[in-house]
Amino acid sequence: MSYTVLVFVKQVPDTQNITGEAMKPDGTVNRAALPAIFNPEDLNALELALQLKDRFGAKVIVGTMGPPAAAEVLRASLYRGADECILLTDRAFAGADTLATSYALSCCAKKYGKFDLVLCGRQAIDGDTAQVGPQLAEKLGLPQLAYVEEVLELGGGKIRIKRTIEGGYEVLEAPLPVLMTVIEGNHPRPMNAFRIMKYKRARTKSELARDHADANYTDAEFLAEEVENLAGRNLLIHEWSAGEVNAAPDRIGLAGSPTKVKTIQSVVLTGGEAKSVEPTDAGIGGLIHELIEDHTLG
Amino acid sequence: MTKKIGNVWVFIEQEGGRIADVSLELVCKGRELAARLGVKTEALLLGDRLGDCVDTLYAYGCDTVFLAEDKRLEPFTVLPFAKIIMGLIKEHKPNILMFGATYKGRELAPRVASEKLAGLTADCTDLRIDDFDDKVNKKMYTGKLMQIRPAFGGNIIATIVNTWDDPQMVTVREGVMKMDAPDASRAGRLVRVNVELDECDTVIKVIDRVRQDKSVNLGAAQIIVSGGYGVGSKDNFKLIYDLAETLGAEVGASRAAVDAGWINHDHQVGQTGVTVRPKLYIACGISGSVQHCAGMDDSKKIIAVNTDPEAPIFSIAHYGIVGDLNVVIPKMIAAFKAKA
Numbered sequence: 001m002s003y004t005v006l007v008f009v010k011q012v013p014d015t016q017n018i019t020g021e022a023m024k025p026d027g028t029v030n031r032a033a034l035p036a037i038f039n040p041e042d043l044n045a046l047e048l049a050l051q052l053k054d055r056f057g058a059k060v061i062v063g064t065m066g067p068p069a070a071a072e073v074l075r076a077s078l079y080r081g082a083d084e085c086i087l088l089t090d091r092a093f094a095g096a097d098t099l100a101t102s103y104a105l106s107c108c109a110k111k112y113g114k115f116d117l118v119l120c121g122r123q124a125i126d127g128d129t130a131q132v133g134p135q136l137a138e139k140l141g142l143p144q145l146a147y148v149e150e151v152l153e154l155g156g157g158k159i160r161i162k163r164t165i166e167g168g169y170e171v172l173e174a175p176l177p178v179l180m181t182v183i184e185g186n187h188p189r190p191m192n193a194f195r196i197m198k199y200k201r202a203r204t205k206s207e208l209a210r211d212h213a214d215a216n217y218t219d220a221e222f223l224a225e226e227v228e229n230l231a232g233r234n235l236l237i238h239e240w241s242a243g244e245v246n247a248a249p250d251r252i253g254l255a256g257s258p259t260k261v262k263t264i265q266s267v268v269l270t271g272g273e274a275k276s277v278e279p280t281d282a283g284i285g286g287l288i289h290e291l292i293e294d295h296t297l298g
Numbered sequence: 299m300t301k302k303i304g305n306v307w308v309f310i311e312q313e314g315g316r317i318a319d320v321s322l323e324l325v326c327k328g329r330e331l332a333a334r335l336g337v338k339t340e341a342l343l344l345g346d347r348l349g350d351c352v353d354t355l356y357a358y359g360c361d362t363v364f365l366a367e368d369k370r371l372e373p374f375t376v377l378p379f380a381k382i383i384m385g386l387i388k389e390h391k392p393n394i395l396m397f398g399a400t401y402k403g404r405e406l407a408p409r410v411a412s413e414k415l416a417g418l419t420a421d422c423t424d425l426r427i428d429d430f431d432d433k434v435n436k437k438m439y440t441g442k443l444m445q446i447r448p449a450f451g452g453n454i455i456a457t458i459v460n461t462w463d464d465p466q467m468v469t470v471r472e473g474v475m476k477m478d479a480p481d482a483s484r485a486g487r488l489v490r491v492n493v494e495l496d497e498c499d500t501v502i503k504v505i506d507r508v509r510q511d512k513s514v515n516l517g518a519a520q521i522i523v524s525g526g527y528g529v530g531s532k533d534n535f536k537l538i539y540d541l542a543e544t545l546g547a548e549v550g551a552s553r554a555a556v557d558a559g560w561i562n563h564d565h566q567v568g569q570t571g572v573t574v575r576p577k578l579y580i581a582c583g584i585s586g587s588v589q590h591c592a593g594m595d596d597s598k599k600i601i602a603v604n605t606d607p608e609a610p611i612f613s614i615a616h617y618g619i620v621g622d623l624n625v626v627i628p629k630m631i632a633a634f635k636a637k638a
Contacts, residue, residue, distance in 0.1 A: 015451030168509030279621025
């Protein structure tokens with residue numbers, strides 16, 4: 001049998017390589033100055049899904065919630081081996097905390113229909129909270145397996161995995177359907193050149209409309225035909241709004257977020273003036289002597 | 299009539315009947331918050347045969363211990379724990395609920411928060427009680443928990459407030475809050491919790507479990523010698539170990555060194571590792587990313603050794619040595635051996 005695997009991913013600002021320009025004078029983050037990347041641990045989740053596809057046969061569907069530009073990580077998923085993609089996008093989703101995000105993703109999963117596995121990266125590098133995975137599991141009424149390193153067995157309606165715990169590992173078994181959060185460790189496969197050639201034309205319906213706006217084709221009927229045409233060639237990225245996934249307006253975006261940001265400060269590393277010590281025998285000998293004298297050492 | 303404020307709760311993490319340090323740190327912080335609010339500090343202790351832990355929790359300042367004992371609660375699995383905690387929240391309506399930001403805490407807290415529809419803030423580095431004037435929604439909240447955490451890879455510090463119904467939920471990393479000395483004369487109240495679980499709560503089976511206590515206790519170390527990407531290789535980490543051994547120190551590392559596979563994650567200092575405040579921290583070949591500094595800038599004295607005079611680590615160091623660690627470290631070892 002073939003499994004249906006949903007993978008939820010996120011496009012994130014690259015917080016690992018922040019430069020001075022990334023901070024505005026008022027101390028807030030200038031997202032526009034940061035390159036947008038595929039959240040690294042979500043690539044591990046996608047890789048695990050693709051391994052399940054290779055080993056057991058599976059259809060891999062990748063979903064993301066984000067602005068229209070987030071379609072980029074979906075195309076990157078297609079280049080690696082995903083079968084189908086969903087962009088959950090709507091201004092009403094903006095400002096969501098983890099609770100509102102997990103609710104929106106649960107609506108997306110329910111709209112998709114039947115599935116055997118839901119995979120997420122453990123956490124995203126812009127928030128580092130690791131909350132959306134477990135919250136999504138709860139919203140979908142699924143058991144959860146967190147910090148998964150590898151799938152050992154899959155069959156008979158059950159899955160057996162190895163996962164990291166504090167100071168060691170566990171082998172857990174759970175019935176399907178189940179949600180797993182995946183940690184770093186597997187090596188995400190590179191994009192495949194043939195798939196790039198094919199899927200670089202994959203578009204959401206808004207992207208298609210924009211492409212044709214440039215060419216002065218704005219006729220609705222023509223667009224519908226083009227959408228149909230793309231779908232036929234398996235190049236259509238589904239684009240769903242809040243209404244299309246039946247998300248309750250008071251549960252999404254800012255309205256659906258219990259946590260509010262009161263203040264934000266940029267981090268300014270401060271310290272006293274560092275005392276410069278020469279890297280010579282005399283310099284270092286003097287430093288060690290000083291630290292022994294004031295009982296820091298010895 | 300003013301609304302009655304609920305108590306401050308701490309989820310107690312234990313392994314084989316040994317309470318995690320982070321849980322005791324949170325009990326101590328919980329006492330401070332509870333005193334400010336005029337409420338009690340209460341512990342949630344789940345597992346099997348944990349009677350011995352209860353007195354320890356009183357000694358650290360818990361007024362009440364909710365004890366749920368059942369063999370299905372050992373070892374830890376997330377679903378039965380979430381169910382029992384959810385039941386207790388509904389019954390007792392706590393104001394604040396804190397978890398250690400450990401593997402278990404970060405898996406359990408969001409599951410509970412999702413079901414309760416409560417706000418949850420991860421990895422808080424400070425907690426305070428204050429008022430919140432929500433100007434956007436024109437609402438004034440008094441006596442709320444200010445949840446302070448680094449965000450955006452540690453480049454900003456955000457203060458977050460939960461504006462929905464209680465509990466206000468947070469996770470806090472180990473070593474961030476200070477642990478006070480226990481007082482064996484303190485007493486508390488034990489509340490035994492009826493453990494009612496359905497089959498659907500125990501669908502996850504633990505087939506095998508291998509763990510050992512951490513190989514290193516950085517939180518308790520007085521002196522830490524840390525190596526970063528500048529160490530250059532796994533073999534060269536021997537230099538760091540040599541200096542540590544000479545000084546009677548523990549070995550730490552930056553994320554870059556851990557990611558490079560030169561040393562295991564137990565040694566990682568920083569936002570995604572351990573927070574430390576030793577009396578001496580020697581940073582060798584560590585550039586000093588915000589993420590790393592967040593985990594060690596409270597150290598009493600910091601020595602930075604780096605070839606790059608512009609490395610940010612020098613801005614928080616007390617002593618800066620611009621030089622090659624391969625030259626500097628042997629000189630330090632020789633100097634200490636000569637003086638001590």
